[in-house]
Amino acid sequence: MSATIILDIGKTNAKLVLLDDAGAVLAEQRSPNTIVREGLYPHHDTERIWEWMLEGMRAFARQAQVSAIVPVTHGATAALVDDEGLVLPVLDYEYALPVSQQAHYAVERPPYSATHSPMLPAGLNLGRQLVWQSQAFPKQFRRARHILMYPQYWAWRLCGVAASEVTSLGCHTDLWQPARKQYSSLVERMGWNRLFPSLRPAWTPLHTIKPELALRTGLPAGCRIICGIHDSNASLLRHLTATPQPAVLSTGTWVIAAAPGMPLDGLREQSDMLANSNAFGEAVPCMRFMGGREFAELAGSDAEPCGIADLQTLIGQATMALPSFAGASGPFAARTGSIDGPLPANSKQRYALATLYCVLMSDYCLDALGVNADGADIAIEGSFTGNQWFGPLLAALRPQQTVYNTDDSSGTACGGWMLHHWGRSPSTSKHVAQALMLAGWEEYKQRWLNVLL
Structure with a gap:
């Protein structure tokens, strides 16, 4: 039986869902989406999710012939990576960023009329997260080769191809102008254009799963990794x-x-x-x-x-x-x-x-x-x-x-x-x-x- 795996990471829970070719659910696994409080700042436990996800995929591979994996995640979240992996932990958007940065960011952010992205508390504006990380951790930030929106981070880990996608970019980030379909002035001003990979439609197959992951999970070598989308x-x-x-x-x-x-x-x-x-x-x-x-x-x-x-x-x-x-x-x-x-x-x-x-x-x-x-x-x-x-x-x-x-x-x-x-x-x-x-x-x-x- 041919099937599709959906990696669905919500703010509260992460789920793996196996669907057949008619869209009916064959199996489902879920796990709490926990936040790690130790370290530089509160962040997502990406390694725990990764290990849980691979074990779940291994179980699904015994139930059906999986032809594709589609990552779907919550918004206001991005990963800074180099060729080896994360250069900084994936920040939890509910973390109360320093008050001292608030006034500075209020000047830096583009006007609402351009982004239709309201000024939000904590790190709910992704642009504010990135500005703070670039200032608080400049050495690590300079190592970053890509800024990956969260669905595309998981796609990249699974297949090695970096991409950007509009639904996560356009989700109250201050990084995107939805009406004009282009990056905002904040991206230009901070010099981040080079860090965002090429835009790809959410339905684009980026590549097949990495061979070592196919071996570990039992998934077919030809299993395609889809670009992914905001939940x-x-x-x-x-x-x-x-x-x-x-x-x-x-x-x-x-x-x-x-x-x-x-x-x-x-x-x-x-x-x-x-x-x-x-x-x-x-x-x-x-x-x-x-x-x-x-x-x-x-x-x-x-x-x-x-x-x-x-x-x-x-x-x-x-x-x-x-x-x-x-x-x-x-x-x-x-x-x-x-x-x-x-x-x-x-x-x-x-x-x-x-x-x-x-x-x-x-x-x-x-x-x-x-x-x-x-x-x-x-x-x-x-x-x-x-x-x-x-x-x-x-x-x-x-x-x-x-x-x-x-x-x-x-x-x-x-x-x-x-x-x-x-x-x-x-x-x-x-x-x-x-x-x-x-x-x-x-x-x-x-x-x-x-x-x-």
């Missing part, structure tokens, strides 16, 4: 050929609302609105919040799915979660999260509160992007498809639109499969969410908005 853009990929294109909620650690085809002139930097670049290099208006992280914070470690009665109780007693609970970014990043009204009585009610909160935040982001204006469908991708109330509650707030879940809890795997099978659609389907009409739900939403706005 939210992998989720978006299957929807780009639809007519009309739906708005997409890519859900995971981050919830990213994407509005393909909408204009960029409505984006506001202070609301953490941005333009990503899709796989074709087209600018896509987006807005996001750290929904998966906030859901976990609100629901707690002992969370268990709630019932309709739990949702109705919280709505009836006006128990509201007010942003934000991650503090990293989002439209209300300056606010400290709080709970207004009677506290949830048990773990099911905490799950219910987290669900109500994430629905309201998603609805707010869609409205801010202007999605309401044209009645476009709304597709929900990723982990929130496993929450049976998320889609129906959102559908109740948006009666003029069709809200549906995909049947793939990880839209990233589907998008990765499509890169290897370019021009084909996977054997997946969508499930329309039937509106859950709870008493007082619309009034609850208005009360929540009135407190915030």
Whole structure:
């Protein structure tokens, strides 16, 4: 049986997914994406991921004839490499970079009007990471032959070919101008042009797997390594050929609302609105919040799915979660999260509160992007498809639109499969969410908005 391996590295978990030629999942392995706190700065444990990944691929090689490997990763992350490997650890974008550098970088970074990349905290602007690394570790930085975006770092390790790709470059990095499809003034000013390899489409086979890795894993010598893609853009990929294109909620650690085809002139930097670049290099208006992280914070470690009665109780007693609970970014990043009204009585009610909160935040982001204006469908991708109330509650707030879940809890795997099978659609389907009409739900939403706005 011919199959494809997707290496899916999210901010919270890393996954290996084996899919057959129809796009159906044959096997899956996952591991926490841990951060190493020792050393120069907090960084990704790339060697642990590497060893785990190779062992997983060895197991998959016994199950199917693997013809390609596709790397898909979270954004705001890059690797500085020479011919031998990393010259500096891969920095964790949640690391609070020195405050003393903030003012300096504010002068160096290109204007929002050029990059549509908002000024973000910590290292969420990749350009800020790179400027800091070049100043704090100049000797190591000078050794770098390539700056590789994170999906292409893994592709390079697997096949030895260095490449750049637009979806990771265009993800709030300050390095790219999505509307002009070219590097920003920061890249020119810092002299980094030579460090970024040639741009390649995400679906490009870069080379076959290194012979020594084929021997170690048991994968075929002809197994191709695909260039790779940013994870939210992998989720978006299957929807780009639809007519009309739906708005997409890519859900995971981050919830990213994407509005393909909408204009960029409505984006506001202070609301953490941005333009990503899709796989074709087209600018896509987006807005996001750290929904998966906030859901976990609100629901707690002992969370268990709630019932309709739990949702109705919280709505009836006006128990509201007010942003934000991650503090990293989002439209209300300056606010400290709080709970207004009677506290949830048990773990099911905490799950219910987290669900109500994430629905309201998603609805707010869609409205801010202007999605309401044209009645476009709304597709929900990723982990929130496993929450049976998320889609129906959102559908109740948006009666003029069709809200549906995909049947793939990880839209990233589907998008990765499509890169290897370019021009084909996977054997997946969508499930329309039937509106859950709870008493007082619309009034609850208005009360929540009135407190915030």
